[in-house]
Amino acid sequence: MLATMERVNILQTADSLAEMVLQSEAGENYLLTLYKMKNDREAQQKIRKFASLKELYEEAQRFGKYHPDYKRVNLEIREVKREMDLHPSIAEFKRAETEIQGILDEISMKVGHAVSQHIKVPAGNPFFESLSSCGGGCGSGGSCGCSA
Structure with a gap:
């Protein structure tokens, strides 16, 4: 790929756009809540506990109900995840993360639709998926029923 001036300008514009997002109220809130969460010892302890239990959960999922600790691990990971998600600094960060993702x-x-209405733009938000004929969820335009 050759680095033409047009591509360089597009990349510089993208960097400027990213900087504007970071400097927005939502961007600053995201960075602030991330900082608070990373410096909250209790939150970090809950995150580490969840991560270590997640490894055990994934192992149990490989064997399904035949794993000797399947029920215990499934119950325990749900409890630990709920406890982690309800911690104030983690919950605040997740809200800020969802806002910035939106x-x-x-x-x-x-950007995608400025190029063409037929561009498939991946988005995790169902609001945006309903605005396009395809929703960005299909790969080939076959079984999803879109008109791409």
Whole structure:
């Protein structure tokens, strides 16, 4: 791939857009809540506990109900995840993360559709999926019923 001036300009514009997102109220809130969560010892302890239990959970899932600790691990991981998700700094971070993801999804949709209405833009937000004929969820336009 050759680095033409046009590509360089597009990349510089993308960097500027990213900087604007980070400097927005939502971006600053995201960075602040990330900092708070990373510096919250209790939150980090809950995250580590969940991560270590997740490894055991994935092992139990490989064998399914035949794993000797299947029920215990499934119950325990749900409890630990709920405890982690309800911790104030983690919950606040997740809300900020969802807000910034919404902004990024909207930017993706606008950029993609500025090029063509037929561009498939991946977005985890069902709001954006309902706005396009395909929703970005299919790969070939076959079984999903879109008109791409």
